Amino acid sequence: MGRFVVRRLLGMILVLFAISVLVFLIFNVIPNSDPAQRMAGKVATPALVRSITEEWGFDDPLPQQYLTTMEKIFSGDLISYSDQRDVDEEIVKGLPATFSLCIGAAVIWMFFGIVFGYLSAVRAGGLTDRLLTILAMIGISMPVFTLASIFLIYLTYKTQLFPSGGYVGLTEDPFDWAYHLVLPWTTLAILYVGFYSRVLRSNMLDAMSGDYVRTARAKGLSERRVMVRHVLRNSLIPVVTLFGLDFGATVGGGAILTEAIFSLNGVGDYAFESTTNLDLPPIMAITLFGAFFVVLFNTLVDIAYAYLDPRVRLGSSAQ
Amino acid sequence: MTSAPLLHVKGLRVGFATEGGELQAVDGVSFDLAPGEVLAIVGESGSGKSVTAQTIIGLTRSPNARIEGSVRLRDTELMNASEAELRRFRGEQIAMVFQDPMTSLNPVYRVGDQIVEAIRAHREKMSNAEARKLAVEMLGSVGIPEPARRVDDYPHEFSGGMRQRAMIAMALALAPDVLIADEPTTALDVTIQAQILDLLGGLNRERNLATILITHDLGVVAEVADRVLVMYAGRVVEEGTLDQIFYDPQHPYTWGLLGSLTRLDRPRPKRLPQIRGAPPSLLDLPTGCSFRPRCPHAFDRCTELPDLAARLEEASEHRDRCWLTPEQKREERGVEGRIGLEEPA
Numbered sequence: 001m002g003r004f005v006v007r008r009l010l011g012m013i014l015v016l017f018a019i020s021v022l023v024f025l026i027f028n029v030i031p032n033s034d035p036a037q038r039m040a041g042k043v044a045t046p047a048l049v050r051s052i053t054e055e056w057g058f059d060d061p062l063p064q065q066y067l068t069t070m071e072k073i074f075s076g077d078l079i080s081y082s083d084q085r086d087v088d089e090e091i092v093k094g095l096p097a098t099f100s101l102c103i104g105a106a107v108i109w110m111f112f113g114i115v116f117g118y119l120s121a122v123r124a125g126g127l128t129d130r131l132l133t134i135l136a137m138i139g140i141s142m143p144v145f146t147l148a149s150i151f152l153i154y155l156t157y158k159t160q161l162f163p164s165g166g167y168v169g170l171t172e173d174p175f176d177w178a179y180h181l182v183l184p185w186t187t188l189a190i191l192y193v194g195f196y197s198r199v200l201r202s203n204m205l206d207a208m209s210g211d212y213v214r215t216a217r218a219k220g221l222s223e224r225r226v227m228v229r230h231v232l233r234n235s236l237i238p239v240v241t242l243f244g245l246d247f248g249a250t251v252g253g254g255a256i257l258t259e260a261i262f263s264l265n266g267v268g269d270y271a272f273e274s275t276t277n278l279d280l281p282p283i284m285a286i287t288l289f290g291a292f293f294v295v296l297f298n299t300l301v302d303i304a305y306a307y308l309d310p311r312v313r314l315g316s317s318a319q
Numbered sequence: 320m321t322s323a324p325l326l327h328v329k330g331l332r333v334g335f336a337t338e339g340g341e342l343q344a345v346d347g348v349s350f351d352l353a354p355g356e357v358l359a360i361v362g363e364s365g366s367g368k369s370v371t372a373q374t375i376i377g378l379t380r381s382p383n384a385r386i387e388g389s390v391r392l393r394d395t396e397l398m399n400a401s402e403a404e405l406r407r408f409r410g411e412q413i414a415m416v417f418q419d420p421m422t423s424l425n426p427v428y429r430v431g432d433q434i435v436e437a438i439r440a441h442r443e444k445m446s447n448a449e450a451r452k453l454a455v456e457m458l459g460s461v462g463i464p465e466p467a468r469r470v471d472d473y474p475h476e477f478s479g480g481m482r483q484r485a486m487i488a489m490a491l492a493l494a495p496d497v498l499i500a501d502e503p504t505t506a507l508d509v510t511i512q513a514q515i516l517d518l519l520g521g522l523n524r525e526r527n528l529a530t531i532l533i534t535h536d537l538g539v540v541a542e543v544a545d546r547v548l549v550m551y552a553g554r555v556v557e558e559g560t561l562d563q564i565f566y567d568p569q570h571p572y573t574w575g576l577l578g579s580l581t582r583l584d585r586p587r588p589k590r591l592p593q594i595r596g597a598p599p600s601l602l603d604l605p606t607g608c609s610f611r612p613r614c615p616h617a618f619d620r621c622t623e624l625p626d627l628a629a630r631l632e633e634a635s636e637h638r639d640r641c642w643l644t645p646e647q648k649r650e651e652r653g654v655e656g657r658i659g660l661e662e663p664a
Contacts, residue, residue, distance in 0.1 A: 311475045
């Protein structure tokens with residue numbers, strides 16, 4: 001277990017390094033991405049551009065520019081090119097909104113994904129199953145921006161039931177916090193509810209024909225116990241894997257659209273803004289931030305896996 | 320049989336609605352099982368032996384299944400019992416051991432916990448600790464070494480033979496009256512098979528346990544069975560005591576099964592005899608005797624289904640479904656000095 005974590009940490013550093021180099025290179029080959037030109041504004045004189053280039057070191061060799069940027073990210077000195085704000089500070093400012101959105105949505109999608117998947121599987125072929133299947137298909141095929149627009153039109157502008165956006169701190173007013181997040185949570189969670197319920201349903205149907213389920217019935221267990229303790233328990237293993245990946249990806253950038261549409265001012269919002277401005281420092285920092293969460297949750301999933309499935313042993317003691 | 324039957328199965332019929340039409344997996348199976356008796360049900364895959372066994376404890380109940388007939392345990396009719404009533408019998412009075420011990424235990428729970436779960440499903444008042452103690456005791460009694468330690472192992476930490484022992488321990492933890500063992504040795508190595516059979520035989524004697532042993536392996540039958548039921552395409556084609564079936568078999572299908580056994584005490588045949596053809600599809604059974612298309616001794620009358628009846632004056636419990644006269648049978652079944660089924664020259 002200790003060795004496993006160390007190995008994964010080393011792997012994480014490698015992944016983050018590779019991603020940062022990639023993003024840096026991509027940024028440098030994008031046309032019109034010369035930051036000096038952009039910083040100088042629309043009526044830039046060549047002299048101004050030159051002086052900015054020198055001041056910011058944009059004429060240094062690429063590896064050196066890369067090193068300087070990375071060093072600044074980790075020392076907290078990174079300054080945005082477009083508005084000269086401190087990047088790390090901006091990210092930290094966005095964290096509460098992003099985590100509120102992602103954690104809340106994750107709770108919703110896991111809960112409904114499991115409940116709907118379970119009901120679908122237990123009543124396979126019945127009316128409940130068909131209804132849930134249709135709902136899941138709608139959820140899966142509905143893009144975030146469409147869903148968000150529908151919510152905004154019908155639940156905000158026409159009926160004034162929910163606020164159109166904005167983030168209220170949890171500590172400021174917990175009720176208002178949740179009230180502002182209901183629509184973003186729902187928007188973000190629906191896709192996953194549909195997807196997870198389908199995955200769980202098919203896993204459970206597979207498991208139901210398993211020999212150990214027959215054994216459980218032959219022991220005289222109640223149908224409910226057979227379903228929950230044996231069928232559901234075993235079918236959750238792949239769902240937990242998916243969850244780790246999806247949650248990591250959501251925190252690491254998957255919620256950008258939702259954040260932007262509901263103007264939550266989270267990290268995703270910041271990423272959206274920086275990308276539109278071709279602002280390298282925040283893009284680099286946010287990409288690393290996202291990659292960190294993806295890798296982190298991957299590792300956590302692998303650890304959870306060993307607890308969920310005793311046949312899996314971590315590290316070198318694996319059979 | 321002098322003792323009253325413990326389990327009484329009469330006219331059991333199980334049909335399943337499938338896409339290709341309704342198929343009759345079990346067609347009129349009847350038998351009695353006395354305490355302490357080992358009844359072997361023998362037949363090829365698809366002969367209906369497993370479906371018969373699973374129907375006894377209601378495991379085949381489903382919207383697609385049509386089940387008729389009677390299964391009585393002592394004085395209780397199980398066929399019209401509700402699912403909840405039936406559940407009290409499962410595991411508690413009729414326990415089952417399945418074919419593949421590799422997949423019959425849930426991989427994510429400890430072996431001991433799975434046994435405890437079976438115990439506590441029927442003994443609500445028993446504490447977890449007591450149930451665990453019983454589980455350890457049972458594991459020890461089926462020959463698991465260091466049961467107090469192994470009780471906390473996961474199934475994948477057990478060998479195949481140990482898993483089957485654990486399954487048997489689980490089945491017997493509540494001291495059931497009837498044990499149904501569905502091909503309990505098929506998935507095991509030959510040496511382990513012998514150990515498991517010894518174990519089953521021993522338990523059967525010690526506990527006066529009535530056992531239904533389902534198998535396609537006549538070698539296994541010869542080891543432990545008192546009585547034998549030979550099934551073919553959903554019907555019983557012959558039934559009798561172990562000796563009757565092995566030394567005076569009346570149905571050509573039984574001859575075929577016996578003839579295809581390898582024996583160490585006889586000269587080795589050039590080619591192992593086999594029953595020609597394949598079992599019929601249950602969706603498209605031949606009229607009359609189902610074995611007719613594969614039987615080298617079939618004649619006109621075989622298009623009419625023979626009853627399962629005692630056809631020998633001296634043995635009223637030995638019954639079969641074949642139109643040949645006992646004299647013809649004794650003559651035809653001799654092939655190269657042994658019982659077999661071969662193309663008449």
